[in-house]
Amino acid sequence: MADVFVSPAGNDAWTGQSPSENGTKGPVATLHRAKEIIAAKLAAAGGRSRDWTVIFRGGAYRLADKEIFTLADSGGEGHVVTYASYPGESALISGGRVLKGFVVDRATGFWKLHIPDVQGGAWTFNEIWVNDARVGWPVRPVRGGDRFHVAAQVASSGSAARDAIRPPFSGAAREKLTRSTAKPPTNTDRFGFNAGEISAAWTNPAEIRIRVSHPSSSSSLIPVASIDMANHIVTMNSHTLNDTLPVGTPWRRENVYEDLGTNGQVGEMYLDRTTGVLTYVPRLGETPANSTVVAPVADQLILISNAAAYGGAGHPVGNIAFRNLTFAHTGSYSLARGYIGHFNNDQTDPYAAIATIGARGVTIDHATLRNLGEQGIIFGPGSSGNAATNNELYDLGSGGIGAADDYQYSWPNVYSGPYASGVPLVGTSNTTISNNSVHDYGKVFTCSTGIYLGQGANNAISHNDVYHGPSWGIRVQNQYVSNSISVDPKTHDNYIGYNHVYEMGWDGGRGAALASDYGGVYLNLRGSNTTVEFNRIHDIHTLYPVVYGGALQAYGGDNSALYIDGDSAYVAVRNNLLYDAENALLVLKGSGHVIRNNIFYGKFRKGVPFGIGGGKARPIFTYPFGDGNLTPASITPAMDFQNNIVAFDDDSTDAWSVNAWFWNHGSPNVGLSQKPIVADKNLYFKYRSAITNYAPDLTFAEWRRAGYDVNSKINADPLFINPAAGDFSLRPDSPALELGFVPFDLSAVGRSKSVASKL
Template structure:
């Protein structure tokens, strides 16, 4: 059937087409062409005996013939594609024989003027039947036979969603469940869920996928079985690591995808693989007669790859083409992909190639990354392209490992003037531009927005290990609306490892929000070294404009940081990951001549910046000649006043003054020449050129680009557990539990209870690895209001400590109590009363959060009715958020019990 115009509506809208009065080419290709024809005509002749070719593969072979006939040709060989859809039956593999002949005679694959050719890995779905309830259905024999499976669907140029639960927000894991087949390094393959969240009677249960949200990546696991009695769901695979961040822990968010019973909203679809029936609920106004529905077959479209050490592919150009409709299906044993979803393939991949240009092309409606420039690639230019609506990320440059002997590091790559937006629709951890092991890479004048993770990531070496990276230039990019409260530990620009002579400048970065932590503007992560950031405008970045985990000899100078929700800037560590506590000799970074205006915390810096390690080595932080302004209030540096901060040698020449700034959203934003910052040596800079040149405004229309993953709400706002619904012998639900079995455990028991039949039993023991084990805690993330906690506690000889903590480390402490093994109860530093051994007491604590220097009230009631109340107890001066609410066994023997727990904020 003819290719309907709706399919390319998005491409036509975005593309800037080639223009020529009378197009000429060596080879023409058209959707209505014929590979038996000569390809010398742009359209079929009258009697249809000659005309354009119909396929890219046939065009490649035709070019080979031309090169053989004219080996000394000094002009380009041009293949021109007419508009329309070219369905690829398999990926097209270019080889060295397809190369051009130097700069004088490259081979060019280009679009016909004012037309949009689409190289597609998909198939148009036809034969729809409208059911009585308005749903459309069609039987696909290739699906039923097992030849075809897909997890993306595109209707009239827009991505459609499979049915998932819940419809709003997330489910949360009730408790972690260790696998009986656990092995070192292997992650989790099961968890306990809350009743009703997952059902064993769902249709095609093995096709249902659980998407769990770890701090900086996701796991996509297929259900193996569901046990309704224990409420344990098991998977066919496991998460990627047994490190804490890779486990399926209590309270972790998850979605359940591809649930047939959840198919109930317009725009949703479901593929019943056993029957081959595809069902779609149309959007208002859609009809089978006018809709173009496309499902993908291929994961890759084009490869330009040769083995290491072989003759490279060279001198090729692709211009004005569109690459669309690639597949990505969760493997049978699940998927738990590393940071940046870096191992996901790309629709177009390059390796062993040089002198390639990709210009004015569109990568859209893909399940994968758009483009990968990998091993042994050099002199590659990607310019004026659009990477829009992708399941993963935009562009990957370089490799995940240092090239082996005989291979060259990816180098001399230019990524310029591209639109990179609306990404991460399958893998939210994907990034706009990822740079691994590579050198001399320039990323400039790009618009990067609407992602759920980092905008540009540079480097792939953790710690101070050897690397060949150098000369990374990230300039004049407009990067915004990242994270969107879905993942943590991200930034507009993120770096890893050493990269000498690397520059980050004239970038406009804003609106970066995260889940639990780490929404920064510029982030030097583990071992970053040799980076210089200057003349960047960073605003509305949740955790600050600048952060360094640890690294050395980095610079952050002459930048503007505005309106951070939390602190404005700060480091975390000075040491290396290989030798914790060992301090490097070179300065960690230079933070000088910056404007820092507007932050939401009591401290301008992260707490660690004023911690012991930094106070012991102030010479390793070079901080001076900065301007601070927060409405006139003197800045605090955690517990240090500005005067105390200066005693460490920091900010001696800095000032507190109004910088006289305008609206940072103004395209022509500029620090005025009469700003007091200029007197400190700050040099006003022009940020108006950040982003694409003549690119137009960002398209954030929620109707065209709906949110694919909802923002995190931080977990349940009310925590209540009487342990009655938790199986005996299991850990507490929605809490993080740490034990040292078999002697030191923390499990639900039916031997003792305050109410009902069950409680949570602490069993302590001597000679543990950690004296505070066993322990557990909840993460309520309460930021504002009055928090009330109620619980019943009983000691049968064990000592129990209860504490509230703020975020980060070192953390601020809120309410605290300690019950000794002999029954002595202390609240704060006050000894209150003695609780008879083996009897219950109830505790009620009230404490406000949201303001520093909070005070709390405690009421204790014993089993005999004795009541004791204490009011106005002091928290740590900087306690104002409740992120950790926990109980620890604080002795070396005995047992204790917890029951009737309630925690809420109003």
């Protein structure tokens, strides 16, 4: 059944040959020893001409640091080394240490534990897990509710002091700025606060963190540098914010000792690194006797790498599988390094519980990844032909699953120099990410993505459930490509199909913006032949204020169920259901897109402003095509938009347009007569009142006279069965059917409900 057995009751001096024999023939106790035994077998004559299996009996296996797999641990061509749980049992690979010896403070009920390694500077952590439930710093105001708001805008300090203060502005002035070469002031690192919101008298003020909203999907969690109580000004230890902090900008404070347990909050911790004392506010019913408390020691659990630092010989590593295992309890590499400013964890300092460099044939299957400080899985630089299938990932500090060569540009200590891939970077290709559930992620880094792809070809993201994320659900973006090319030859034929993505902008238990400028499915890639089909994407929201161009917007902007951003070209979008978002579809620049036979539905609140132009939400939002040298106007048509249903509802009776932004708005050189798009045989309908305009500055009559939507139906009810319940099936007499719309079946969307265990 197995070549090596591992058991919590084992002994690394034993052979690992059998779980039942006595003496020296019995299971080993650790993953490391099992890996050593397999490496010896692989090195023997004929060792790489067969498969090998390591079986873990149920229980916990704790790592003090990551386990590194190299060429010596890799299976032979056409063969695989499998690490798996014993059938019917569950093995846990944990990067955490169990904490014992808590004393209950009788006055407060808080638990306290002195940890000498913390006081001595040998260990630190930023979260713990109590009975497998995450416990983090106190956050005020609590997530899920309102935030503090900047009380006064003040000049930056130090090197940022040259930045001018601009008064808030809106409307046409904001539009003019965003379409010009003018740049708003940047690097503001301090702001005015109201009395009681922060205090220099609190414990360890340098350990207090400020989380500030950004105009894009970026995280900030910045230490306090100083607090001027006389003038009510807080200065942060970072000049990396990408915008000013005008009056009204939302912010929260984190890691304040004095906040512990206030307003009835429980499940919070504070680690005093000076005294080494950990304080925990228990949840109802928890006692030190009935609780298991785990603190992270390792930031990573598994690294499969051919880097020179690990003895790489220029050959790919891999042919390794992990099945039916649970991986948990990692710390945050990024938080341990210090402060975070304008931060995108998918492409800046990405760190994961399981990561590959220069790997082929790595499979993570039927695994659970939970209680992690950062990402779950990264197929990193030089890695291709790998798979993440049938897994569940949740309670993640940042994102879920990523595959990208782009990581090589992110953090030199992780993916460059001696830690770089030992094979050429040709794009992270032929990756399968299928039948996974990724949810409740971005617990620390709110810019995180459920599933992320970078530069590469022939990757497939299919049949996944992605939900309860703070920003992106699925994102495909190749950031580091020369601006001199229009289409990246390494990025092509990627597939996104049959995924269920919902409730993005999730904040502590309800939909509320933690980011702006993001999408349920987001594409920004200079590749070709990307297919997006048979996806159900819904409940994508931004509800909190954000700053854009030095001005405060009440509700954020540029969020959408499907967002095709500026560098994209040749995207095929068909048979998707997108609904209940400020925009169902957002196409920002780009060329060569074919968008056919989709349902775009929105239900909006009265008076909710949207977008950088200050307009209202619409079911679709299209912006100039053929913009710049990345997606040239010579690609025609820029967009083929046919046989779609565009319907929306709101609680007003205003006559709305269907497009939030006229597709050639602000581009006088692209006129209606040039016909850079094809639009026809679509159905447009608004509940409660009639549609009069195609876009805010264009009537439907003008649109049709220019040759667009000539055969489309306007103000025709599509006759959905029950859109309020998410049933967008069409009645047999739907006018959309007369236009050639073909109903599509979404019953197979998302993760299979019967994921069987496989070894």
